[in-house]
Every structure is written in structure tokens, then in C-alpha cells.
Amino acid sequence: GRFGIYGGRFVSETLMPLILELEDQYERAKTDQSFWDEMDWLWKHYVGRPSPLYYAERLSDHLGGAKVYFKRDELNHTGAHKINNVLGQIILAKRMGKTRIIAETGAGQHGVATATVCAKFGLKCVVYMGAHDVERQQPNVFRMRLLGAEVVPVTSGRGTLKDAMNDALRDWVTNVRDTFYCIGTVAGPHPYPAMVRDFQSIIGKETKEQILEQEGRLPDTIIAAIGGGSNAMGLFYPFLDDKDVRIIGVEAGGKGVNEKMEHCASLTGGRPGVLHGNRTYLLQDDDGQILEGFSISAGLDYPGIGPEHAWLHDTGRAEYVAITDKEALEAFQLSCALEGIIPALEPSHALAHVMKIAPDLPKDHIIVMNMCGRGDKDIFAVAKHLGVE
Numbered sequence: 001g002r003f004g005i006y007g008g009r010f011v012s013e014t015l016m017p018l019i020l021e022l023e024d025q026y027e028r029a030k031t032d033q034s035f036w037d038e039m040d041w042l043w044k045h046y047v048g049r050p051s052p053l054y055y056a057e058r059l060s061d062h063l064g065g066a067k068v069y070f071k072r073d074e075l076n077h078t079g080a081h082k083i084n085n086v087l088g089q090i091i092l093a094k095r096m097g098k099t100r101i102i103a104e105t106g107a108g109q110h111g112v113a114t115a116t117v118c119a120k121f122g123l124k125c126v127v128y129m130g131a132h133d134v135e136r137q138q139p140n141v142f143r144m145r146l147l148g149a150e151v152v153p154v155t156s157g158r159g160t161l162k163d164a165m166n167d168a169l170r171d172w173v174t175n176v177r178d179t180f181y182c183i184g185t186v187a188g189p190h191p192y193p194a195m196v197r198d199f200q201s202i203i204g205k206e207t208k209e210q211i212l213e214q215e216g217r218l219p220d221t222i223i224a225a226i227g228g229g230s231n232a233m234g235l236f237y238p239f240l241d242d243k244d245v246r247i248i249g250v251e252a253g254g255k256g257v258n259e260k261m262e263h264c265a266s267l268t269g270g271r272p273g274v275l276h277g278n279r280t281y282l283l284q285d286d287d288g289q290i291l292e293g294f295s296i297s298a299g300l301d302y303p304g305i306g307p308e309h310a311w312l313h314d315t316g317r318a319e320y321v322a323i324t325d326k327e328a329l330e331a332f333q334l335s336c337a338l339e340g341i342i343p344a345l346e347p348s349h350a351l352a353h354v355m356k357i358a359p360d361l362p363k364d365h366i367i368v369m370n371m372c373g374r375g376d377k378d379i380f381a382v383a384k385h386l387g388v389e
């Protein structure tokens, strides 16, 4: 469960039996064809996979350089990539006889995906969400409740995602018998980061098939936004051994990566530490206190990053850059204007970096960007930022 010195399993003793049972279930499921048959059926008939690989022609012409493709995971059921992972974890939870699912959420997409799959399988669902995020992602809070989930606003700490994850872990320790913790990103104690990556890898597997079909070769650059890093790991993982494919992760630069730490660029502006059960890069002060971080996008507003990204960063296999709120808002508007696609603020960060690099790249350079979520949840927040009602 290690990626170099990153990853591992830093949990309280009371959780160990459950973590070991989960690891055993996952190891067995990995080679169990009936598990993947059930996943494939649900991905096709319930999620609507494969998601299209779409050539954004008008955007590419406007940028005047590389050919830009969007991997359209915003077209999945519930409007983001989160459901890819939730399906896998809940099938495992059912196999473990669990009847109550808990989850943390920030942007609410993971919460909505968890509530959705619980409604489909008739499982009880409790979602922990920072009070601040409850405010800025109201549409998703209402959707979760419509789907039958209990949404618990978290006011401990500063009432953000970090506190929601801590409260979810506390719930889990108290209810290990009937409860399964469905983690929304490639964080948490082993096996979560590897398991979430494996479920999200459907994104990269489809992309590889689709780009070979449409262009007859692999992309030159693949790029994705990073909160905890699950949509990025899902796109990147099937390409790690294709050394000619340049890999770029885009973190939330907030108001700018500076000493005021008003960002969530854990790799660019953080250092190694332990949080939520794994060792990775974290935003922390000199005493090791985890900082809140800042981003216009709730989905990237996480002061840590998946341990596998920390390793890809240190080994140089992937590059990691930071995009500010302002740059993300510009990309958000460009996607609407040129492609008729309202992106979530999260993938808007990846698009902002595409806008930076595409113009200077040759016309036959192929970029694939993960359009990991749609912007319905963000339109009121964006309207406020743009001063238009």
C-alpha cells in the first residue's frame, strides 16, 4: 500500500479489522469476473459509459495550436466522474454485508453519487459535509436529500472538507459493525488510494481505445484537475507506462500560491505529512497543523493530495501546476462560449492550463483533458463572482 514513502495505513486500532476485511474483499474482487461483469453492466446501463471523447474543434481553432479533446465524464449519471468509484465501493460493501454507507463530500458530487447508488441498492446513506460547503453547493445538498440521504453539516474545525472527513472517520469507528465508509477520492488508508484509482481507471482505459480509434495514435499530453486526485489518477494510470505521453496535474492555485497559503496546491505549496490515514503532501504550517486551503471550487478545496500523485511528482513521471481562481473563471466562460459546454469549476482549472499551453504547440499535437464534471452546481456561485445575477 505504498507509493515510495507515500501512502500506508495510519488508522486507529479499532478500524484495522474493517480495513483488513476491505483489503481482502478488494483483492478477491480484483480477480473475480462476476464483480467486473456487474461493474461493466452498471457503468453501461446506469452511468451511461463509455463517455464520449470529444474533439473540441472551435476551442482548438480559437487557441490556434494543439488539437484539444475533452473526455466527457460530465455526461455520466449525476454529472461527474465520482459515480465510477462509488459503484465499485458499494458493490464491495454489499459483499461485506454492510447496510449503512457513510461518505464525506465537499463539492457534493461525491455525496450525490453515493446517495444515488444507495437509493439504487436500498442502503441507508449518511453524508458529512462542511457547513461552508453546504452553503456554496446548495443544489447538490437538495439533490442528496431528494435521493433519501441524510446530509450532516459539519461545523467542527472550520467546517470544511477536512473536518467532514474527520467526522466521517469518527462515525465509522463508532459503527464498524454495519457501516462502510465510501471515500470519494484517492486518499485514505491503504487500500483506498489504489482501489479508488482502479475504479476511476475506466476513464483512462476508454480514452486510450477512443483516441487510437479517432487519431490512430496515443495523445501527446493528458491533463486533469486535482482535488484529492481521483479523476486525474483514473485518466493517467493506463498511460503511466506510455513514456511519450506527457502527464500534467492541475492543482487549485486559489488567490495565488504564496506564503498566505490562500490556495490548495498541496504539491506546489505543501510538504509531506500524514492526514486521513495516509502519508502525502499536505498544506501545513510550521508546526504541522493542517491548513484550510482556499479555492473558488469546492471540489479542489482539499489540503492534501492522493499519495500516488506525490510519488508521480517526486519521480518526475507527471508534472503538477497551479491555476488561480481567476484563470479558472476565464476558462469556465470560454468553454461555454466556444463549445456550449458549461464545465464544473474543477475541470475549468485543467482547461485554463490547456489555454496556456495549446497555442504554442504544433497543430498535430494532441491534448486530452478530463472534463470530469458539469457546471450546473456552480452557476450561481459563478454568477456572483462575475457580478451578474
Ligand SMILES: Cc1ncc(COP(=O)(O)O)c(/C=N/[C@H](C(=O)O)[C@@H](O)C(C)C)c1O
Pocket (backbone or CB within 6 Å): 080, 081, 082, 104, 105, 106, 107, 108, 109, 110, 111, 161, 184, 185, 186, 225, 226, 227, 228, 229, 230, 231, 232, 298, 299, 300, 301, 302, 344, 346, 347, 372, 373, 374
Ligand atoms: C466535479 C468534480 N471534479 C473534480 C473533483 C476533484 O476530485 P478528484 O477528482 O478526486 O481530484 C471533484 C471533487 N469533488 C469531491 C466531492 O464532490 O465531494 C470533493 O469535494 C472532495 C472529495 C474533495 C468534483 O466534484
